[in-house]
Amino acid sequence: MFIDQNEFTIVAISLFFIGLSGIMLNRKNIIVILMSIELILLAINFNFVVFSIFIDDFLGQIFAFFILTIAAAESAIGLAIYVIFFRIRGTVSIDYINLLKG
């Protein structure tokens, strides 16, 4: 099957950058960061699938499954951490997560 990879790649890249800007420009909610990470992973998954079809090699699709699994696990862990964090600090706003400053 012949596909126009340019269009698909553009979709993937725009998804990726939306996710990235979600991390960088977001100043409020920490849940949004988790969602953005999911979005980035989705973009990458999309890339994998597209190119696996483009070069007729299903290794990319297998890889996409792996990434899907890991993304699910990671978001579960992330949510767990947020819950604990909320219990301790009483907020999930990013402005208050500046412990790195020391």
Add this chain to the structure above:
Amino acid sequence: MYLSIVFFPLASFFLSLCFGKYLTSKGVSIITNFCIFFSFLLSLIGFYEIGFCRCPVYIKLFCWIDSELVDASWGFFFDSLSITMCVLVTFISLLVHIYSTSYMSHDPHQSRFMSYLSLFTFFMLMLVNSDNFLQLFFGWEGVGLCSYLLINFWFTRLQANKSAIKAMIINRIGDLALTLGILSIFVVFKTLNFVVVFSLLPYVSNYTFFFFNVDFNIVVFTSLFLFLGAMGKSAQIGLHTWLPDAMEGPTPVSALIHAATMVTAGIFMIIRCSPIYEYSNVILFYITFVGALTSFFAGVTGIFQNDLKKIIAFSTCSQLGYMTFACGLSHYSVALFHVLNHAYFKALLFLSAGSIIHSLSDEQDIRRMGGLQRILPFTYLMISIGSLALMGFPFLTGFYSKDAILEIAYAKYNFAGVFSFWLGIFSASITAFYSIKLLYLAFLSNPNGFKHSFQLVYEPFLSMILPLALLSFCSVFLGFLSKDLFIGIGTPFWNNSIFILPSNSNFLDVDFLPFYVKFIPFVLSVLGSVLSIFVYFFMPNLFFVLCTTNEVFSLIYTFFNKKWFFDRLQNEFIASFLLKLGFNFTYKIVDKGFLEFCGPNNFSMYALFLAEKINNIKSGKINLYAFLIFTFLMLFISLGTIFHFFYGFVDFQVCFVYLSCIFIKKLTLDFGIKY
């Protein structure tokens, strides 16, 4: 055996320096005297083997520097030239050692003095026996060091310190030139070994090489710079100013170093490098010119000096000029013959001057002496012999070499020959004038000194008499005895150690000179001495009266008495210019300005400044960090691509220069630093 000639003095130096405290000054004197004596005996044997039996000795001791590029070894090359110098150096050194045992006996640091003398002897032997230029340079610097140490021996005297530093610095100027000469030899020949260099020299006589973007003939360049080095050591005009001042040292030092041996090192070097000089006629002419000027200049200055040792120092300078122009006329054997003869009578003069100074309680001004022939008859005899030999009185030692030099100059029918002949003749008569002046004022005139300096007068002890007697014997007979050996026509003695280009040689012309020419030096010397006696016998106040009544004469007198203002010239023009340059440019602008600005100072300041800027970035905001990480990651990944893309359009070296200019300018603006 040959190595012991060189290393006996070194052993003597170490023994007397390290164990001087335990050996006492008497023990030190005995040890050093014996060491030098053995060295002298061995060099006499060597003189027989090498000079008479004609078998040169080459000893390669061990490697000094052995890289792919440079090879220099501690090698000793004993040929007729160097063994003759060995005999001379060890002989004079032995006599001076003996003399110093009594001359320095009142000094608490006598063992140090003896050790320095031995060290000097070692370095001098190292210099004359070296087989390569680097080792020659080692000996050269070593004798300079010993000269410094010995001039400065009485280091509490300010004048001695000044003279020692002056000697050191002016010798450094010469040494710089010598270094350049040696380096140019290395550039061309890739070796410093005498034998290799001299045998390859005819093949490179047309080579040129660039120095400061000027195209030089290699032979001319090398010989010029080697000669400039010799000028420093041998006190030729321009770099001579250290020699009269060096008389601040103890008198045995003046006799050994500043009359007999060290100052002839430059002459020795010229003779040793005769193959180089023979291929550059320009430099030979230059050498003749400088030598003749020196002999004339020093002679004229000598007339107007009043210090006993300075008069003799200037006569040394004048005789060195003779040797130099003999070299310039490419009669190296005659120059070496004059070196030998001059060593005998000049050491004699200095040592007897020392005995006068010693017995007159350190009075050096000849105007405050007089009448000494009644109380110091032996010294009078010695000084007379020395002076007569110096004047070239017939059949004394000086006569044979000095007249030979003048005849050679006459027989060279070109400008250099005529120039040096007439200047040489003139300075010969001047030599006679001041020698007789010295004799007359110190010994024959009425006593003019202070009473206390005459009260303690005594004739020297045996250990001071012995060297004087030996030297006077040499000054009377040795010239006659060794004339045919050293400068006789066709003498086989030199045996390849001296090279003379056949077109430069005029040995035969000398023998066919008109008879009256051979008489000119003698007649003029007699005239000079008669004039001197006339002036000082009938008009002892002549100079004083003229100076006080006639302003012009007073100016002339000052001019000559102050050594033609060479010191002032050097101090006020050259030295102060260099000092100002060093302070204003090198120190203030380069060292403390530019280097400090670009280097340590600003680096630390800019690091702090940058750190402050970077500090603001560190806000603890996660999204900012994420942004930075991402941006720089992308930047570094695509760096290669960016460079590759711009490679065809931009010159990155220029960019770097431009960026660093911006950087420096930004620094200046940021910190308000002014140049």
